[in-house]
Amino acid sequence: MKVKEIPGNFPFKVLNSSESADEKEIGSVYCCDLLSIAMSRMSEEAAWVTVMSNLNTLAVASLTDVSCVILAEGVAVEDNMLSKAKEQGIALFSTELPVFEAASMIGKAIAK
Amino acid sequence: MSDSIKLNYQITDEDFTRAGEASGDVKKRLRQMGCSPEVIRKVAIAMYEGEINMVIHADGGEIDVEITPEEITMVLKDKGPGIPDIEKAMQAGYSTAPDNVRALGFGAGMGLPNMKKYSDEMHIDTVVGVGTTVTMKVYQQ
Numbered sequence: 264m265k266v267k268e269i270p271g272n273f274p275f276k277v278l279n280s281s282e283s284a285d286e287k288e289i290g291s292v293y294c295c296d297l298l299s300i301a302m303s304r305m306s307e308e309a310a311w312v313t314v315m316s317n318l319n320t321l322a323v324a325s326l327t328d329v330s331c332v333i334l335a336e337g338v339a340v341e342d343n344m345l346s347k348a349k350e351q352g353i354a355l356f357s358t359e360l361p362v363f364e365a366a367s368m369i370g371k372a373i374a375k
Numbered sequence: 376m377s378d379s380i381k382l383n384y385q386i387t388d389e390d391f392t393r394a395g396e397a398s399g400d401v402k403k404r405l406r407q408m409g410c411s412p413e414v415i416r417k418v419a420i421a422m423y424e425g426e427i428n429m430v431i432h433a434d435g436g437e438i439d440v441e442i443t444p445e446e447i448t449m450v451l452k453d454k455g456p457g458i459p460d461i462e463k464a465m466q467a468g469y470s471t472a473p474d475n476v477r478a479l480g481f482g483a484g485m486g487l488p489n490m491k492k493y494s495d496e497m498h499i500d501t502v503v504g505v506g507t508t509v510t511m512k513v514y515q516q
Contacts, residue, residue, distance in 0.1 A: 299486060302423065302424075315480040319479055319481070322395025326398060326419040326423055
């Protein structure tokens with residue numbers, strides 16, 4: 264499944280998208296809010312589901328080359344995060360769903 | 376050596392908003408140079424953790440990076456409080472990060488352990504009250 268297949272198929276709101284991120288394949292799902300752990304464990308091409316909503320989340324996403332970031336539990340997103348996601352071309356989504364439910368949906372979709 | 380590249384980054388204490396820019400820049404350069412994804416990942420993680428440590432504990436500092444065909448050397452120098460007990464600081468889960476830093480997703484006590492894990496060589500020179508210099512190497516072969 265590619266990142267561009269997320270809009271419309273999941274109850275996620277698109278906060279940022281980019282042409283390059285749209286074409287990325289989602290290979291796995293990863294959940295963790297502690298950045299050091301996420302950074303060392305996430306695989307490239309992961310869909311990262313977290314409630315950690317700040318610029319450092321994007322720095323970690325960029326350094327690890329994850330396919331997209333999904334902010335769960337309806338956490339607030341500040342403008343500087345949106346502009347950074349845009350600047351770095353990182354696919355960013357938000358959802359009211361809890362982390363587990365959001366991750367399960369993606370997990371089921373990529374397991375097909 | 377002609378095919379060595381030297382880079383210098385000043386790490387400022389700006390509320391974490393710029394942390395990651397130096398490691399991001401090195402990552403981009405390594406990618407342009409065609410380094411292996413594994414090497415790039417190791418350098419990016421080790422250096423980002425170092426950057427964050429400098430911001431959390433030392434109000435910033437300076438990073439020198441040298442890239443040669445054989446290895447990438449990162450020297451992170453700060454004038455922070457120093458590390459009184461390196462052995463303790465190296466323990467996964469041990470952290471002296473303040474609460475405001477934990478709220479940002481750091482402070483898991485994984486910084487130095489990750490730096491050690493993702494570098495092929497790591498050396499810490501630290502003097503309490505003077506500062507800390509961490510030297511890390513990642514081999515290209």
